Amino acid sequence: MTPTATKTKAAPRKLEPHQTPILARDLLTPEDHRELLNQLYLARYFDVRLIKEKKRGRLRGTLYSSHNQEAVLVGSLYGLEPTDWISPIHRDMPAFFLKDAKNGWRNPERIGMSIEEVCSQVWCKVTSPGRARDNWSHIGSKAKRIIHSTSMLAGTIPVAAGVAYANRLDGGNDVVLTYNGEGSTAQGIFHEAINFAAVHKLPVVTIVENNQWAYGTPLELSSPNKDVADRAKGYSIPGLVADGQDVLDVYDKVMQAVEHARAGNGPSIVECKTFRAYGHGDHDDDRAARYRTKEDVESGRSRDPIAICKIHLVNKGYLTKAEAKKYMAENKHATQTSDEDFPPDVVSYMSKGIEFALASPPPPAEEGAMWVFREEN
Amino acid sequence: MAATLDPVTTKTNYLNALKSAIDEEMGRNPDMICLGEDIGILGGAFGVTEGLQAKYGTHRVMDMPISEAAIVGVSCGAALGGKTVMAEMQFIDFISCGFDQIVNMTATYHYRTAGEVNIPMVIRGPAGGYGGGALYHSQMNEAWFANSPGLKIVCPSTPSDAKGLMISALRDPNPVLFYEIKELYRKREIEEELNAGDDAIVPLGKARIAREGADVTLVTYGQNVWHCLEAADNLAKEGYSAEVIDIRTLVPLDEETIIASLQKTNRLVVVNEAPMTCGFAGEILARMTTKAFRYLDAPPARVTRLDTPVPWVKPLELHVLPSVEKITETALQTIRF
Ligand SMILES: Cc1ncc(C[n+]2csc(CCOP(=O)(O)OP(=O)(O)O)c2C)c(N)n1
Ligand SMILES: [Mg+2]
Numbered sequence: 244m245t246p247t248a249t250k251t252k253a254a255p256r257k258l259e260p261h262q263t264p265i266l267a268r269d270l271l272t273p274e275d276h277r278e279l280l281n282q283l284y285l286a287r288y289f290d291v292r293l294i295k296e297k298k299r300g301r302l303r304g305t306l307y308s309s310h311n312q313e314a315v316l317v318g319s320l321y322g323l324e325p326t327d328w329i330s331p332i333h334r335d336m337p338a339f340f341l342k343d344a345k346n347g348w349r350n351p352e353r354i355g356m357s358i359e360e361v362c363s364q365v366w367c368k369v370t371s372p373g374r375a376r377d378n379w380s381h382i383g384s385k386a387k388r389i390i391h392s393t394s395m396l397a398g399t400i401p402v403a404a405g406v407a408y409a410n411r412l413d414g415g416n417d418v419v420l421t422y423n424g425e426g427s428t429a430q431g432i433f434h435e436a437i438n439f440a441a442v443h444k445l446p447v448v449t450i451v452e453n454n455q456w457a458y459g460t461p462l463e464l465s466s467p468n469k470d471v472a473d474r475a476k477g478y479s480i481p482g483l484v485a486d487g488q489d490v491l492d493v494y495d496k497v498m499q500a501v502e503h504a505r506a507g508n509g510p511s512i513v514e515c516k517t518f519r520a521y522g523h524g525d526h527d528d529d530r531a532a533r534y535r536t537k538e539d540v541e542s543g544r545s546r547d548p549i550a551i552c553k554i555h556l557v558n559k560g561y562l563t564k565a566e567a568k569k570y571m572a573e574n575k576h577a578t579q580t581s582d583e584d585f586p587p588d589v590v591s592y593m594s595k596g597i598e599f600a601l602a603s604p605p606p607p608a609e610e611g612a613m614w615v616f617r618e619e620n
Numbered sequence: 621m622a623a624t625l626d627p628v629t630t631k632t633n634y635l636n637a638l639k640s641a642i643d644e645e646m647g648r649n650p651d652m653i654c655l656g657e658d659i660g661i662l663g664g665a666f667g668v669t670e671g672l673q674a675k676y677g678t679h680r681v682m683d684m685p686i687s688e689a690a691i692v693g694v695s696c697g698a699a700l701g702g703k704t705v706m707a708e709m710q711f712i713d714f715i716s717c718g719f720d721q722i723v724n725m726t727a728t729y730h731y732r733t734a735g736e737v738n739i740p741m742v743i744r745g746p747a748g749g750y751g752g753g754a755l756y757h758s759q760m761n762e763a764w765f766a767n768s769p770g771l772k773i774v775c776p777s778t779p780s781d782a783k784g785l786m787i788s789a790l791r792d793p794n795p796v797l798f799y800e801i802k803e804l805y806r807k808r809e810i811e812e813e814l815n816a817g818d819d820a821i822v823p824l825g826k827a828r829i830a831r832e833g834a835d836v837t838l839v840t841y842g843q844n845v846w847h848c849l850e851a852a853d854n855l856a857k858e859g860y861s862a863e864v865i866d867i868r869t870l871v872p873l874d875e876e877t878i879i880a881s882l883q884k885t886n887r888l889v890v891v892n893e894a895p896m897t898c899g900f901a902g903e904i905l906a907r908m909t910t911k912a913f914r915y916l917d918a919p920p921a922r923v924t925r926l927d928t929p930v931p932w933v934k935p936l937e938l939h940v941l942p943s944v945e946k947i948t949e950t951a952l953q954t955i956r957f
Contacts (some may be wrong), residue, residue: 272938327749346756372733372736373732373733373734373736374734376731376732376733376734377732381732383733384736385700385733385737390697390700391729391732391733391737393725393728393732394724395720395724395725398693398720398721398724398725399722399725400693400695401689401690401692401694401696401697401723402694402695402696402697404690404693404694404696404697405693405695405696405697405698405699405700405701406697406698406700407697407701408694408697408698408701408729409697409699409700409701409702409703410701411697412653412679412680412703413701415700420644431689432689432690432693432720432721435685435689435690435693436687436689436693436694438685438687438690439684439685439687439694442685450778450877538781587703601730610734612735613735614730614733614734614735615730615731615769615770616730616770616772616794617730617735617738617793617794
């Protein structure tokens with residue numbers, strides 16, 4: 244590191260070409276930092292709102308809450324190029340609208356889903372990107388570069404590798420980010436796919452959201468590795484561990500993996516350590532209270548990603564203490580929060596999505612028999 | 621690599637017919653790639669892809685790790701990314717290791733995306749018994765996939781169908797499972813002259829009348845086509861003429877050709893070397909008893925493998941699989957009902 248680079252620490256804007264950033268975050272602007280916080284609010288509000296809607300019995304299917312895990316999504320998605328691909332799974336619903344969100348939440352040109360599309364999916368409406376044919380997180384879009392997952396855990400990793408391979412044949416170097424729980428790393432396909440991606444140095448970054456639990460099974464019964472990222476050693480690829488509660492740490496580690504991938508050096512595993520706030524799904528909340536002690540849950544979720552992000556912003560002077568206290572969504576159970584705990588643009592963004600979904604029709608019944616085969620080329 | 625031609629005649633065997641179809645499609649479609657175990661450097665366990673890597677490069681003909689699920693999943697992803705993919709299973713028996721990626725990921729892609737995405741992909745591999753391959757190198761497991769909506773299923777019995785159906789499969793916008801009969805790969809007796817260019821194309825979903833007849837209809841596919849033709853010879857000696865229908869494509873099934881035949885013969889025997897219970901023979905019987913009941917003068921019958929795995933040693937293997945004798949006998953019972 245050059246002395247000049249040290250000097251830039253106080254005012255991290257764009258580095259000169261001869262300067263080496265210590266961390267990816269050093270290239271983020273104050274606006275970027277504030278946007279990260281806003282996206283955390285957005286992800287939290289989406290979840291909180293759906294938890295409440297679900298309790299009112301207005302939603303079909305299962306809600307796999309991403310509460311307390313938002314920094315993993317926000318931090319991993321923020322540095323991607325719009326044309327990069329992602330493959331979110333059940334606990335990653337906010338990823339669909341967070342993708343490329345920094346180019347304007349409501350920007351119709353951005354390469355991510357609109358909140359209207361995502362809410363349409365949740366409310367089973369024809370305006371869902373998949374016309375509500377499969378549930379919840381099983382949506383995607385070739386145009387928006389989101390791989391459509393099935394229920395079969397870890398099943399999208401080989402597809403991600405295939406997408407990356409096709410892209411390489413076409414001369415591209417788009418990165419594909421796949422998401423998995425720590426429990427899903429025990430799937431055979433997890434091994435097959437990462438092994439293949441490593442052999443061919445494909446730009447596939449596998450995020451492991453280690454929330455310590457796979458449904459009712461704790462980490463130590465899923466994996467012999469204390470750090471799931473250690474599995475990377477078996478493929479001679481980087482295995483990074485990030486503090487999943489700290490959006491900037493996630494951002495740094497994922498960007499390290501993304502740059503490594505984009506430069507042609509192959510895949511990485513980035514384990515983000517976090518903690519599942521509620522039951523596995525909303526159906527499991529009561530039973531989860533039995534297999535996890537209250538104390539463990541309290542301590543597990545004591546480091547709220549919104550609070551940690553605020554500390555960074557205040558320390559850097561990007562947010563005043565008063566501003567930091569204006570909206571207090573952190574450290575609250577979903578049902579204890581109110582709309583006043585969130586910035587108004589966050590609330591209105593989601594509310595518009597819900598309004599749109601409620602006003603949309605369900606798909607016509609006869610669509611159930613359609614699209615088994617593509618008829619023509 | 622062009623098909624190896626017999627120096628005296630211009631006849632081609634089943635294996636080279638497949639190879640020429642894949643080769644021609646690779647030449648025609650720059651977006652096509654091939655994935656499989658040992659298909660590049662070695663040229664495939666049976667040699668179906670011999671010479672293709674030298675011709676099209678390692679990036680288009682890729683040796684895969686022994687990971688059937690990844691072969692299918694990566695192929696699916698490459699297809700999502702705009703490629704047409706030929707994925708080889710070294711033996712069709714091993715397809716079970718890639719089952720989830722086939723039936724849940726690939727087969728449903730078009731459906732669950734409401735038509736946004738289609739997966740042009742052919743999964744092909746050597747299949748079938750009668751060769752002493754034992755339990756895990758003899759299977760006909762097509763019924764697993766016939767029961768999974770979204771997959772087309774093809775099984776040719778002649779070199780010209782092998783070539784023509786392979787071209788169609790590789791041009792189809794949907795995932796196609798292609799069952800190659802390994803006992804026919806190099807069988808000299810069935811070699812034939814092949815058409816060139818588009819004249820070689822055989823459409824999916826069209827049955828072939830392998831032999832015309834008036835007294836009984838034998839419906840079959842794959843290696844059993846040849847058994848049925850032999851049985852038809854036996855029946856002729858008894859004074860009966862059997863019509864042999866090679867369905868060639870299981871999904872979609874050409875029901876019209878079978879029904880038209882039943883209108884003429886009024887008798888149906890379905891022959892299939894897969895196990896009986898929930899096998900595809902049962903499906904054909906069910907459809908014909910519901911759709912062509914009024915043409916039938918005798919209960920329709922089937923000759924299938926017993927509900928057993930395929931054992932290794934010859935007497936055991938032949939005991940459980942359909943034979944010319946069993947087909948002849950069943951046909952006679954049906955005719956004389
Ligand atoms: C192949 C497969 N087996 C089982 C399940 C049922 N299932 C859904 S989520 C889940 C737990 C997943 O745990 P983890 O991977 O840690 O992700 P998390 O839910 O904690 O985010 C299980 C067992 C499934 N969806 N797919
Ligand atoms: Mg987990």
